[in-house]
Amino acid sequence: MLRRVSVVLLSAGALALGACSSSTTPPPDAGAAVSCTSSVPPVCTVPAGATESSISSAIAGAAAGTTFNFAAGTFPFKNTITVPGVAGLTFKGAGIGQTILEFAGQTAGSGGISATLGNAALRFEGFTIQNTLGDGIKVEKATGVVFYQVQVRWLNAADGGPNYLRHGGYGIYPVQSQNVLVDHCDISGARDTGAYIGQSYTIVVSNNTVHDNVAGIEIEASRNADVHDNVSTNNSGGILVFALPNLQPPPDAGQPNDATNYVRVYNNTITANNTPNFADPSGSVAQVPAGSGIVMLAANYVEVFGNTISNNDTLAVANASYLVLNPSFNPLDPAQNPTGLNPFSSWVYVHDNTFSNNGGNPQGSNVYSPDGGSNGPNQLGELFQALILYGAWTSAPDVIWDGIAPPPYVAPIGDGDAGVPANPLTYYFANNHNANVTGSDWVNVNLPKVYIPGPPPSINVNDLAFDFYPFQVTSAPAGFPLPAVDAGILP
Amino acid sequence: MGCGGSNCTPDAGGATAFATLDQWCQVKLVNGDIAPESGVTPYSLNTPLFSDYAIKRRTVWMPSGVSAAYDDTNVLSFPDGTVLTKSFGFADDLRKTQPTITWVETRVIWKTAGAWQAITYRWDSAQKTATANPGGEVVPLSFIDANGNPVSANYLVPSSPQCAQCHNSSEVLQPIGPKARNLNRDNVYPDGNTQNQLTYWTAKGLLTGAPDPSAAPKLAVWNDPSTGTLEQRARAYLESNCAHCHSPTGEAYTTGLFLSTLETDPFSYGICKHPVAAGPGGGGRPVDIYPGNPTLSVIPFRLESTEPSIAMPQIGRSVVDTAGLQLVTDWISSLTGTCGS
Numbered sequence: 001m002l003r004r005v006s007v008v009l010l011s012a013g014a015l016a017l018g019a020c021s022s023s024t025t026p027p028p029d030a031g032a033a034v035s036c037t038s039s040v041p042p043v044c045t046v047p048a049g050a051t052e053s054s055i056s057s058a059i060a061g062a063a064a065g066t067t068f069n070f071a072a073g074t075f076p077f078k079n080t081i082t083v084p085g086v087a088g089l090t091f092k093g094a095g096i097g098q099t100i101l102e103f104a105g106q107t108a109g110s111g112g113i114s115a116t117l118g119n120a121a122l123r124f125e126g127f128t129i130q131n132t133l134g135d136g137i138k139v140e141k142a143t144g145v146v147f148y149q150v151q152v153r154w155l156n157a158a159d160g161g162p163n164y165l166r167h168g169g170y171g172i173y174p175v176q177s178q179n180v181l182v183d184h185c186d187i188s189g190a191r192d193t194g195a196y197i198g199q200s201y202t203i204v205v206s207n208n209t210v211h212d213n214v215a216g217i218e219i220e221a222s223r224n225a226d227v228h229d230n231v232s233t234n235n236s237g238g239i240l241v242f243a244l245p246n247l248q249p250p251p252d253a254g255q256p257n258d259a260t261n262y263v264r265v266y267n268n269t270i271t272a273n274n275t276p277n278f279a280d281p282s283g284s285v286a287q288v289p290a291g292s293g294i295v296m297l298a299a300n301y302v303e304v305f306g307n308t309i310s311n312n313d314t315l316a317v318a319n320a321s322y323l324v325l326n327p328s329f330n331p332l333d334p335a336q337n338p339t340g341l342n343p344f345s346s347w348v349y350v351h352d353n354t355f356s357n358n359g360g361n362p363q364g365s366n367v368y369s370p371d372g373g374s375n376g377p378n379q380l381g382e383l384f385q386a387l388i389l390y391g392a393w394t395s396a397p398d399v400i401w402d403g404i405a406p407p408p409y410v411a412p413i414g415d416g417d418a419g420v421p422a423n424p425l426t427y428y429f430a431n432n433h434n435a436n437v438t439g440s441d442w443v444n445v446n447l448p449k450v451y452i453p454g455p456p457p458s459i460n461v462n463d464l465a466f467d468f469y470p471f472q473v474t475s476a477p478a479g480f481p482l483p484a485v486d487a488g489i490l491p
Numbered sequence: 492m493g494c495g496g497s498n499c500t501p502d503a504g505g506a507t508a509f510a511t512l513d514q515w516c517q518v519k520l521v522n523g524d525i526a527p528e529s530g531v532t533p534y535s536l537n538t539p540l541f542s543d544y545a546i547k548r549r550t551v552w553m554p555s556g557v558s559a560a561y562d563d564t565n566v567l568s569f570p571d572g573t574v575l576t577k578s579f580g581f582a583d584d585l586r587k588t589q590p591t592i593t594w595v596e597t598r599v600i601w602k603t604a605g606a607w608q609a610i611t612y613r614w615d616s617a618q619k620t621a622t623a624n625p626g627g628e629v630v631p632l633s634f635i636d637a638n639g640n641p642v643s644a645n646y647l648v649p650s651s652p653q654c655a656q657c658h659n660s661s662e663v664l665q666p667i668g669p670k671a672r673n674l675n676r677d678n679v680y681p682d683g684n685t686q687n688q689l690t691y692w693t694a695k696g697l698l699t700g701a702p703d704p705s706a707a708p709k710l711a712v713w714n715d716p717s718t719g720t721l722e723q724r725a726r727a728y729l730e731s732n733c734a735h736c737h738s739p740t741g742e743a744y745t746t747g748l749f750l751s752t753l754e755t756d757p758f759s760y761g762i763c764k765h766p767v768a769a770g771p772g773g774g775g776r777p778v779d780i781y782p783g784n785p786t787l788s789v790i791p792f793r794l795e796s797t798e799p800s801i802a803m804p805q806i807g808r809s810v811v812d813t814a815g816l817q818l819v820t821d822w823i824s825s826l827t828g829t830c831g832s
Contacts, residue, residue: 005518020659049704052626052653053626055626056626056627056650057624057625057626057650058626059626059650059652060625060626060627060650061625061651066539070565077649078645078655079627079628079647079653080628080806082650082652082653082656083652084651084652084655085652085655085662106799107629107799107809108629108645108799108806108809109647109653109799109805109806110800110802110805110806111800114652114656116656116742117652117655117656117659117662118658118662132803133798133799133800134799134800140745141662142741168800169772169800176745199745200747244525244767245764246744246747246764247745247747247767248747248766250745279771280773280774280775281773281775282765282766282772282773282774282775282776282777282789283766283773325767335756335758408593436723479518
């Protein structure tokens with residue numbers, strides 16, 4: 001009779017040998033082994049000193065509902081931990097800084113933990129994962145994923161050191177998922193975004209500290225997100241709410257395209273996000289000027305309230321169109337815009353925030369690059385810098401708009417606000433504290449309107465004209481306040 | 492059953508994997524090379540995946556009385572009981588015609604109860620026994636390449652979930668290689684005969700519904716200019732190395748970059764397409780493929796890197812495939828046109 005080994009409960013320490021094997025084969029690396037209970041669901045104990053082979057084998061064969069309890073200690077990995085696509089897995093450590101998954105010696109795979117096989121009810125809790133090659137934790141196509149008290153960090157120097165390429169794009173990276181909670185996490189050093197949630201829906205990002213990344217938190221091509229009570233500091237940009245064309249929409253029928261809708265950014269502390277932008281120049285995040293607090297790009301129905309936004313050298317809050325990043329983009333061309341993304345931000349309500357000391361040293365081009373080269377042209381930064389340095393005010397405006405509006409709101413260059421309705425993109429502003437204002441709250445720079453196919457316009461500060469729009473409202477505009485994310489459906 | 496002896500019978504497996512490779516009775520090591528057991532059919536592909544210069548041996552086996560159904564575009568529709576194996580070995584010196592090969596692993600993917608499952612078996616250093624290794628392992632290797640240069644590789648024996656990561660079609664585990672267009676080629680069989688594989692499989696009862704090979708699609712052989720144009724060979728290379736993830740049903744579908752040879756939209760296969768979420772993998776280059784300009788193109792940047800956060804494919808390559816990189820670079824150089832911004 002042939003013996004079979006169950007993949008489900010296999011671990012190196014319990015590896016059964018075939019009936020015909022002539023010799024015993026020792027495990028590839030000796031050390032403490034993972035042990036799992038035979039209960040349903042199993043609980044696996046990962047003792048201090050457990051080897052990568054033992055841990056990876058146990059995870060590879062995990063049954064639905066398995067909890068892996070990691071002891072305190074440092075666990076070195078050479079390969080990505082790849083999570084099987086079974087439901088209800090929990091990876092729990094003894095706490096941030098207590099259980100450390102160390103990838104400084106990584107030589108294979110991409111990223112630290114990869115869970116891309118469609119997990120339900122997945123939970124990461126109570127550990128540090130550091131120095132991964134690539135992203136920290138990537139989760140794709142999950143239904144219900146929680147990151148609670150997880151620290152993701154890169155300890156090698158981000159600026160100027162030879163290892164900057166080894167800083168992954170994203171720290172915590174759920175994509176194409178639903179019911180996502182990122183809570184009480186600490187993320188630093190990402191060469192793109194600390195906590196990036198993309199192409200997903202029903203999202204809460206709360207009580208996290210994100211620092212020393214290019215972007216602290218980003219919600220992209222997603223809907224129904226609450227971003228609240230986070231501290232975002234010392235990044236290049238504090239919080240981004242973006243949509244980009246040619247992304248896949250979230251994985252359900254509830255949203256026809258890759259728009260970003262219904263995002264609440266509230267009660268966050270967004271301060272001193274002045275780290276030079278060290279992103280790879282290829283990505284859109286490289287376009288975020290250092291010194292940015294909150295930037296919305298091609299986002300709709302965004303409510304920004306109760307935040308304390310201070311000491312960001314370029315701007316506190318900005319609204320931009322995707323056309324700033326790609327002036328030749330024609331949103332009406334199906335080849336360029338197959339999902340029909342609206343490239344303009346609209347329906348943005350900024351109220352009851354506290355601003356202080358923003359815009360004091362606006363950064364235009366991201367000339368910084370860790371390898372000594374240029375980080376490339378930065379139209380968004382140049383535009384906002386020109387706007388902020390325009391000089392019509394003694395202190396920079398806290399809330400600014402790139403001024404690009406959809407048809408029929410086309411204003412010719414240099415005519416101020418002639419021909420442009422007062423509020424073409426439905427921006428609203430109310431009851432903010434200490435906001436720097438010069439006659440109005442939103443300012444706008446008129447650009448050539450670039451949604452018409454043709455050669456891309458250049459942005460020349462001498463061609464700019466500035467308008468001042470009194471977008472002040474005394475009560476919530478239609479559609480606001482936005483509803484809260486239904487926390488009851490979070491895992 | 493002989494467990495690797497001379498008289499075993501191939502086994503279709505079941506819900507769980509055997510502990511050792513010999514229990515499958517699909518392949519064995521004979522004189523330092525992988526040989527199919529009796530009744531097991533070896534096969535080869537027009538353009539295979541590059542795996543750190545590994546030498547590969549592939550086999551297919553099905554229980555008697557069942558066969559795969561031909562499919563013009565997708566992986567053949569294999570019946571329950573099918574067992575595919577793929578063995579990975581490393582030559583000591585790629586210049587030698589009869590190198591010494593060290594076999595590292597044999598992967599088994601088998602179909603049971605309508606679903607595919609996968610596991611890999613790690614060959615021991617004595618080259619006697621291959622034992623299930625679901626957790627994977629990074630294996631440092633060194634050898635001499637075809638130009639006489641020493642190469643050091645960190646070859647990855649994948650964990651079982653890593654198998655599923657590449658063998659993923661809409662969250663269903665699937666074989667990748669055995670598509671009609673990749674199988675449509677001559678193979679030399681153990682009896683010394685050479686025959687087109689579609690014809691041979693049909694004659695052996697492994698395949699039904701296949702047209703004459705001249706009427707079936709055929710993928711170019713990436714390194715044989717007699718089999719296709721530069722573009723056809725470069726796109727065949729990108730399909731075999733990238734399209735398992737870069738397809739609408741693969742893990743990288745979020746990027747919108749689709750690298751199957753069946754993709755007809757130039758933007759979708761990278762022409763003037765801005766990278767999405769590439770992070771450091773963008774290399775500061777504006778688009779995936781800039782016509783006529785490889786140095787402005789992301790794809791060659793990722794093929795020429797061995798940095799795991801940059802290199803593509805993400806799994807299974809730790810050294811540069813210089814010939815493949817050259818092919819893709821040449822193709823991009825040959826393209827004309829310009830990108831808007």
